[in-house]
Amino acid sequence: MVDRQDLVDVALGRIPASTVILGGTILDVCTRRLIPEVDVAVFGDRIALVGDASDVIGRDTMIIDAKGLYLVPGFIDSHYHIESSRLSPRRHAQITLPRGTTAIIEDSHEICNALGLKGINYFLEETQDLPQKVYISLSSATPPTPFEETAGYIGRKEAERMLRRSRIIGVGEVMDYARLFNRGERTWQVIMTGLEAGKIVEGHGAPSSPELDAMLCSGVSSTHFSGNIHQALDLLQRGTFLELKASTCKGAISGLIEADIDWQMVGLCVDDRPAELLLKLGHMDHEVREAIRAGLDPLIAYQLATINNARHWRIDGEVGMIAPGRYADVLFISDLERVKITKVMANGKIVAERGKLTVEIPMKPTPKYVKESLxxxxxxxxxxxxxxxxxxxxxxxxxxxxxxxxxxxxxxxxxxxxxxxxxxxxxxxxxxxxxxxxxxxxxxxxxxxxxxx
Amino acid sequence: MVDRQDLVDVALGRIPASTVILGGTILDVCTRRLIPEVDVAVFGDRIALVGDASDVIGRDTMIIDAKGLYLVPGFIDSHYHIESSRLSPRRHAQITLPRGTTAIIEDSHEICNALGLKGINYFLEETQDLPQKVYISLSSATPPTPFEETAGYIGRKEAERMLRRSRIIGVGEVMDYARLFNRGERTWQVIMTGLEAGKIVEGHGAPSSPELDAMLCSGVSSTHFSGNIHQALDLLQRGTFLELKASTCKGAISGLIEADIDWQMVGLCVDDRPAELLLKLGHMDHEVREAIRAGLDPLIAYQLATINNARHWRIDGEVGMIAPGRYADVLFISDLERVKITKVMANGKIVAERGKLTVEIPMKPTPKYVKESLxxxxxxxxxxxxxxxxxxxxxxxxxxxxxxxxxxxxxxxxxxxxxxxxxxxxxxxxxxxxxxxxxxxxxxxxxxxxxxx
Structure with a gap:
């Protein structure tokens, strides 16, 4: 990333901005308001200033006119398995960046059971120079149960090592309730290592109380969700961040609207989607659209896909809002309700227009340890x-x-x-x-x- | 703290709860709703279950009847200098626990300039067994400027060491704009160490754009606030978490109500208050009351003092909500609008009733390095x-x-x-x-x- 001290100099007008987006209407996800005629000044991959950018435009500053368009932060998927697309992370980015997904929290359950920790290294290396940020939650279930053997073993030692890395931002879906509820040693080692590192530990499913309470006693603080309104409220009122798969739980969304809740503890996610459906339906844009179709105020729907996911995962200093210091991930939208994305900026560069990728994301050769793992x-x-x-x-x-x-x-x-x-x-x-x-x-x-x- | 695996066993009815609070109306700060007739089961210092507690009551379980009372999470002060009270942390807890403050984020600017890092050790040792949780933000300005010499020096090495500790949850108010805006080496070392540790870096004051943008470019993400509505909106829409000193910015609060904002990026703090005013006005209870007097919906005012502060500081797995796995910090309130606190539970024990401390918080001898530092x-x-x-x-x-x-x-x-x-x-x-x-x-x-x- 760009040096923060240079970014300060840009904000103060000492170095010209690389790019300035002029006169768009910002969807301010922090206060949930539309703010007309705001400029956004970008330097390198970050935002330097939001407001009047006239003092930071130099001879070589690229100007993008956004009059008549809404500017929305890039979408973040809060719970996702790239593996379910059957695509490599780079091919996956080629398809989902034009849909507005500029950051993903990849739950590494599947790749870890297929390749062990090497699977995470593969994902990190594939994605390290991508404009789509791929953060990782460390598989909590490798192997899934003590009775299975897969490609790897993740216990305390492995978790300590992996969770020191800044792009590994939590522990993935804790799904082995039998071990969770019965002092399973490996499962608890991974959970406690995650909590001690100050990172998020994800749950799985929507059990009823008291199993729900027991799950949360462990320190688990979120779950991906496609259940009903009663489950949704049970989870929320016990402090669970709810990652809605909007297309599969419209009833719960209507119910939450009716209950007139505060939405700060709710986000959106895709979870699993094969390549053919990514092409047909889209990615996070589809979830936002489905949430709006279920009756949700569009401004709230965008919050769910941006700031709310970012704050839950504690990456709100990096992504999730159009604000100084954050990555310059900006969607140019002509129709908020239909989520019509005309341009996608990621890491300060326009990467897609009208659904088509406009930059090269060259494929890398797949390492032998991945290709020959079957x-x-x-x-x-x-x-x-x-x-x-x-x-x-x-x-x-x-x-x-x-x-x-x-x-x-x-x-x-x-x-x-x-x-x-x-x-x-x-x-x-x-x-x-x-x-x-x-x-x-x-x-x-x-x-x-x-x-x- | 209690072992999380034991806590799971309590939730599942295998070990009886230490204490059960029966039939109160919970202020669910996650969804911002009142939920009548809910039980809260406590084991040791933590909450094990929220719902129907009949299966976790054993022969020795203490029962507290909360019928007719509201149950609210203990208050968290998001920006505070215990030093300004001129009291030791333990004496300070004796006065502020009965006011409902069960957690404090202590900005260590003053104690660090008086005693160096030893000042933080003193605060940590004084408070380690207190029912009032004292978290620390590491002074970013020791010494305040390169032209001053105080009792200590906090640069990269010191910050790295201190920020590894779990109770040191961020970097305190960055106030030396001259160094911030001009590559001051020590200031930037401390900021970058905080960000690299995944912790919060606090700002200071409410400059106008572009100085505001420059401040945020550094990674600063919150500021304590007593300004006007224009400053408040300028800060919020650029992603700053706003710690309102409610008693000093009622105009801004009215303005924010009128602007019909989402409040998730707003919290409350006391900042500074001498002992005589703590006794006369109160502590966080006073700020909540003042916010309500300024016209804020009481349910929102309580969110500002609890979940919102906790989520900003990334301690929402520990405090800020009445939810399984969190510290059992519960206020029993008879009148929400007037913030009439009848009982305070902290770390699972009743510590105050009707404004009076009901537990011993024995004073510790003040170490010589503190007492003889003048x-x-x-x-x-x-x-x-x-x-x-x-x-x-x-x-x-x-x-x-x-x-x-x-x-x-x-x-x-x-x-x-x-x-x-x-x-x-x-x-x-x-x-x-x-x-x-x-x-x-x-x-x-x-x-x-x-x-x-």
Whole structure:
């Protein structure tokens, strides 16, 4: 980043600004007001002055006219797994920067269980020079339970080392309630290391009281949320910062509007989204739009995606507001209600216009330890898919899985399948096929029935 | 503090609570709502559960009936100098705990210039077992300017060492604008060390733009405030957390109400108050009362004194809300608008009732390095007060100081004084006397004229 002492000199008119945005209407997320005709002076990647910029314009200062446009801080995703997009962090940035997401809090649960701490190093290296800031919350569940072995182990020693880094701003979703509620040693080591480092520890899910109280007793202070209004109020009134997945909890949003709450403890997040939906729906812009569609005052919706997420994660000195000293992450918006983003500035540079990336974000070669981390126990052959039952059976009842669907009602998920020579058969007419679930660490293969369509 | 794993066991009903507060109406500062008939279960110094506590009451659980009373989180002073009370921290706690102040952010500017870093150690040791939590912001101005020498020197090395301690939660009021705006080495070392430690750096005063922008470019993120509405909005919209001294800025409060702002970036503080006014007016209770008198919604006024101050200082996992995992700091209030506090719970124990302390806070012997830190250059004699002028003069014009008053208008502060044998005379009839200003480090004595009354 730019030197703060130089930034002071810019504010005081001793060094000209690199860029000045002239005459926009700022959405001041601190007071929740629109302030017309304000200039924003930028030096390098930071904001130097907000107000009248006429004294900081030099011969080489680039001028951007923002008359008639709203200026909103860049969006921050408060809980996200880049992994769910199936994209590398750089490819992911190419798609989501034009949608206005200039900062992400990446929950490293998945990459840590796939690659161990090397996964975090990979993400940090991929993103260190990106205009999209990627902060990391350290996986609290590697391995997820004491009965599993994944690519890594994160206990006290590992957590102490990682949490010293400024871009690792907290501990990720604590999901292993069994260990949380029963003195699980590794889980508690990671939580306590996070708290001792003065960083945020995230929760998972929305249990009812008293399990909810127990979760919060541990020091957990936020959770990503797609539940109902009763759960939302139960969490909020016990001091939990609520990261709403707006598109999945419009009922809760209406309820919170009706309850006329103070919104400072509420933010927005995407959590998981595959690449095809990022392209179709968008990223944080979609969540803001959905919150507004659920009836939320647009000014509040923008606060949820900016200052509120930043303050919760204690990065409000860096991002989340258009204010001196912060990164120059500014969205130029023509229609606040529809979240029509005409330009995106990140780290002081225009990086996208009308949905298209306007800068190069060159791909880096993927390191071998990432690319070659999938180890099959063996090459799969048709024989591996044979599921044997006693050879006198003509039919069996089988539990059939459906992608993205689960029911505990056995009638709903049980199908009768034909047996030939003691081998259970797929049934393509009903869309039922055999699928292999492969342990990426080369230990085992499981065969199951999946019904698609 | 109590072990968080034990706290989880209490929430889950495996260990009985130490104390349960039954059936109060909680002021939920997270959502800004009143929630009737809620129990609060306490274990040791922390809150274990908020909701229905019937499953956590054991044979030895102490029950406190709160029916008909409001339960409000203990007050937090976001910017305060205990030194201004002229009391030791323990004596100060005896007076301010009954007023509802259960946590203080002590700006150590004065004690550091009087005693160096030893002053902070003294405060930490005096307060480490107090039910009133005293957090420290490290003096940024020791010495105040490069031209002064006081009892200590706080540069990068000292700041790094001190800011590692969990109770030192930030850097105190950065007041030396000359150094701030002109690359003063020591000042910038302390600021950058604070930011690198992920802690808050406080500002001072309310300069206008662009000096305001320059101050914020440094990473400063809050200031204690007694200015007008224009200054308040200028500061807020640039991302400054505003610590209102409510009793001195009612105009600004009315203005902010009229501007219909979001209040999340506003808190309350006392800053300075001598012991006699603490006894007469109160402490944070007075500020809350004054904010309400200025027209502020009482629920918002309580937020300013609790959650808002806690979130700014990043201690909201410890204090500022009645929520699981936090210190059990609870005010029992019979009249919200008048801030009538009937009981104060701090660290899980009732410490005051109806304005009277109900626990022992024994005084500790003051260490020698504190008590014997005032060094006179010599014993003062009448001769030291002689101010000589040429012996043929009969009168001189002298600048006469008045306590707590300053004017730059020379006519206002100049008085004619009689000369006898070349020595300027005091004039008791006009209330003008000679006063010695003594350097506490034993280097110099200055004599000046003071007018009292």
């Amino acid at each position: 180890h099959l126990p063996k090459k799969l052959e048709p024989k591996d898919f044979e599921l044997r039952v006693p050879s006198d059976r003509e039919y069996v009842k089988a539990i059939v899985l459906r992608p993205d669907y689960y029911s505990s009602d056995l009638d709903q998920i049980t199908e009768e399948l034909e047996v030939q020579d003691g081998i259970v058969q797929r049934d393509l007419e009903r869309g039922i096929n055999k699928v292999a679930v492969v342990d990426r660490f080369g230990r085992s293969i499981g065969i199951s029935f999946w019904k698609v369509g | 060094h006179l250059p010599k014993k003062l004699e009448p001769k030291d007060f002689e101010l000589r002028v040429p012996s043929d003069r009969e009168y001189v014009k002298a600048i006469v100081l008045r306590p707590d008053y300053y004017s730059s208008d020379l006519d206002q502060i100049t008085e004619e004084l009689e000369v006898q044998d070349g020595i300027v005379q005091r004039d008791l009839e006009r209330g003008i006397n000679k006063v010695a200003v003594v350097d506490r480090f034993g280097r110099s004595i200055g004599i000046s004229f003071w007018k009292v009354g």
